[in-house]
Amino acid sequence: MAQASLSLKAALSEVSAEIDQRFDLLLTIPDDPRADLYRAMRHAAIGGGKRLRPLLVFATARLFGVDRDCAGRAALAIECIHVYSLIHDDLPAMDDDDLRRGKPTVHKLYSEATAILAGDCLHAMAFEVLAEPDTHADPFVRAELVLDLARAAGPTGMAGGQMMDIEAEKASFDLPTITRLQAMKTGALIASAVEAGAILGKVPPEARTGLRGYARDIGLAFQIADDLLDYEGEEEKMGKRVHKDQDAGKETFLSLLGVDRAREQARMLVEQAIQHLHSYGPEADLLREIARYTLERDR
Secondary structure, three states, X not given: OOHHHHHHHHHHHHHHHHHHHHHHHHOOOOOOOOHHHHHHHHHHHOOOOOOHHHHHHHHHHHHOOOOHHHHHHHHHHHXXXXXXXHHXXXXXXXOOXXXXXXXXXXXXXOOHHHHHHXXXXXXXXXXXXXXXXXXXXXXXXXXXXXXXXXXXXXXXXXXXXXXXHHHOOOOOOXXXXXXXXXXXXXXXXXXXXXXXXXXXXXXXXXHOXXXXXXXXXXXXXXXXXXXXXXXXOOHHHHOOOOOHHHHHOOOOHHHHHOHHHHHXXXXXXXXXXXXXXXXXXXXXXXXXXXXXXXXXXXX
């Protein structure tokens, strides 16, 4: 393994431990009838998961000398949204999954009602964390963080993409539509993680073009890699059910492009993403390694 990959592995491990610690503090179990709600949130949020989105926040924030604790709070907020989306995606009304990250899904361990509320609470907590003064001294920075994450999570982002994904079960989508679907469902939150680091660094919007291109391309590459893992992966290693899209008859990058072309397209997207960082030096090496990791991961 190359030294850069070892650095990435260490960064992933460090960020995973930090996000677990932050969730542990955020989700202290109360001594009242809400206890199972907090236990359900902890079950979904702590332990397991790639923590790719938090790592992107830290890696981008580092480019601009952002305080580590500020970046950590933004990373936690984005991971709250990601975890809430997984809880709701696993529900019987959505993907109806029994396994997530190698553990029983929240609705299986607790109840559907508890799972819905756990997701709702994590969604609300994300914006509570961002809005608190500890996240950044400048209220305009906090407001921009809230606005960007709301757009990434809502009908023009993740939730809208999920609705398109539901419709994909009964409609035949072409490649541009699938690309738009995945850019919303998966890519929007990845893009928000990169954007958050730049917002914390007070980088003006017009100076974020390269970072936005990078985020867009790794978001699509990540999804193609997910499609490949769903097609070729093993349930035991993945920690969740595989072949879901194929079983549901959905159009994906793989069904439209074929395995070999899809894999080549993902490689091209990664190379393109790295090119978007040409104006940065070694300080962006972690972002470059993350781009490569989107294809190398096995879960």
